[in-house]
Amino acid sequence: xxxxSNKQVVLKDYVNxxxxxxxMLINTSATISLNLPQGSNALxxxxxxxxxxxxxxxxxxxxEDSYVPSFTPGSPMEGFGVAKxxxxxxxxxxxGDLFWGITGWEEYSIITAPESVFKIEHTDVPLSYxxxxxxxxxxxxxxxxxxxxxxxxxxxxxxPGMTAYFGFYEICAPKKGECVFVSAASGAVGxxxxxxxxxxxxxxxxxxMLEAVLLNMRLHGRISVCGMISQYNLEQGDGVxxxxxxxxxxxxxxxxxxxxxxxxxxxxxxxxxPLIKQGKIxxxxxxxxxxxxxxxxxxxxxxxxxxxxxxxxxxxx
Ligand SMILES: NC(=O)c1ccc[n+]([C@@H]2O[C@H](COP(=O)([O-])OP(=O)(O)OC[C@H]3O[C@@H](n4cnc5c(N)ncnc54)[C@H](OP(=O)(O)O)[C@@H]3O)[C@@H](O)[C@H]2O)c1
Numbered sequence: 505x506x507x508x509s510n511k512q513v514v515l516k517d518y519v520n521x522x523x524x525x526x527x528m529l530i531n532t533s534a535t536i537s538l539n540l541p542q543g544s545n546a547l548x549x550x551x552x553x554x555x556x557x558x559x560x561x562x563x564x565x566x567x568e569d570s571y572v573p574s575f576t577p578g579s580p581m582e583g584f585g586v587a588k589x590x591x592x593x594x595x596x597x598x599x600g601d602l603f604w605g606i607t608g609w610e611e612y613s614i615i616t617a618p619e620s621v622f623k624i625e626h627t628d629v630p631l632s633y634x635x636x637x638x639x640x641x642x643x644x645x646x647x648x649x650x651x652x653x654x655x656x657x658x659x660x661x662x663x664p665g666m667t668a669y670f671g672f673y674e675i676c677a678p679k680k681g682e683c684v685f686v687s688a689a690s691g692a693v694g695x696x697x698x699x700x701x702x703x704x705x706x707x708x709x710x711x712x713m714l715e716a717v718l719l720n721m722r723l724h725g726r727i728s729v730c731g732m733i734s735q736y737n738l739e740q741g742d743g744v745x746x747x748x749x750x751x752x753x754x755x756x757x758x759x760x761x762x763x764x765x766x767x768x769x770x771x772x773x774x775x776x777x778p779l780i781k782q783g784k785i786x787x788x789x790x791x792x793x794x795x796x797x798x799x800x801x802x803x804x805x806x807x808x809x810x811x812x813x814x815x816x817x818x819x820x821x
Contacts, residue, residue: 513609528799549587555635594618604634636813637665664692675728680705692813788812
């Protein structure tokens with residue numbers, strides 16, 4: 505069997521405060537066989553695009569009570585990505601198929617639960633979009649390439665496209681002519697909310713501080729909360745002032761995890777694929793080359809270094 509080198513990004517140890525590039529290392533000594541053993545029902549894949557997402561910070565901390573499991577120090581990290589099947593022991597996949605889903609931060613991975621990844625059907629849009637605007641959620645059964653075993657009922661929280669869709673349309677129930685505020689508007693989620701709002705005929709008034717937003721909300725306004733990136737690296741989260749505006753302005757404010765709403769994915773795809781093809785939605789990606797760039801790129805998310813969806817290219821097909 506052909507053995508090749510398999511470069512990997514490994515978390516050295518759990519992280520406190522802001523993550524640093526030195527919290528991860530590039531392991532150049534691992535190897536992998538490019539053929540699956542006889543009888544395996546796994547997939548052997550070549551990773552093409554990896555997604556860097558803010559929720560990954562949570563996985564770099566040892567935690568028991570999070571909605572995502574901690575990474576294992578000493579093992580390759582993992583996240584959403586697009587990969588190509590090199591060898592398949594599973595009836596639903598054959599050599600050459602492309603899929604997106606959770607994969608390892610390494611050149612090649614073994615996907616031990618192929619039912620947890622999704623074959624790419626629309627190949628007439630950029631493949632990297634499946635790390636951002638077009639990815640869905642992995643809800644029921646997931647797997648960990650680092651542990652090489654399935655784990656059940658993990659709700660990954662990436663899915664920027666669906667997050668924008670659910671938070672805007674379902675929670676905010678916007679009407680033409682209303683004003684829309686988008687925080688973190690330059691990122692993977694926020695850039696879409698701004699465009700959805702414009703397509704619907706809303707006014708996008710922009711801004712960045714929840715406290716200021718509360719003061720400026722209109723009567724009966726709706727706030728959908730998908731994340732708070734400024735809080736992810738703090739030992740003690742900030743308090744929020746001006747919350748009485750919720751009462752005086754009759755506001756509603758609702759948080760959500762996109763993975764709870766996976767049933768809306770077909771509806772979202774039906775809406776967004778034509779918008780992409782007609783050029784009515786423009787999805788900005790911040791594309792970085794090379795697996796070695798992944799640590800510095802991930803760290804950059806927390807200082808706003810990226811403009812648009814952060815993607816790392818491991819290999820191009
Ligand atoms: N609930 C869910 O299911 C779900 C799903 C996906 C994402 N999310 C959350 O949604 C948020 C946006 O995610 P994303 O994928 O769009 O991330 P992203 O592409 O990294 O964009 C986030 C943006 O946040 C801003 N930012 C970075 N660090 C900041 C800081 N310390 N203080 C204030 N702003 C900061 C940056 O904008 P500037 O350039 O303006 O600084 C950055 O472009 C995150 O909080 C993420 O966890 C939630």
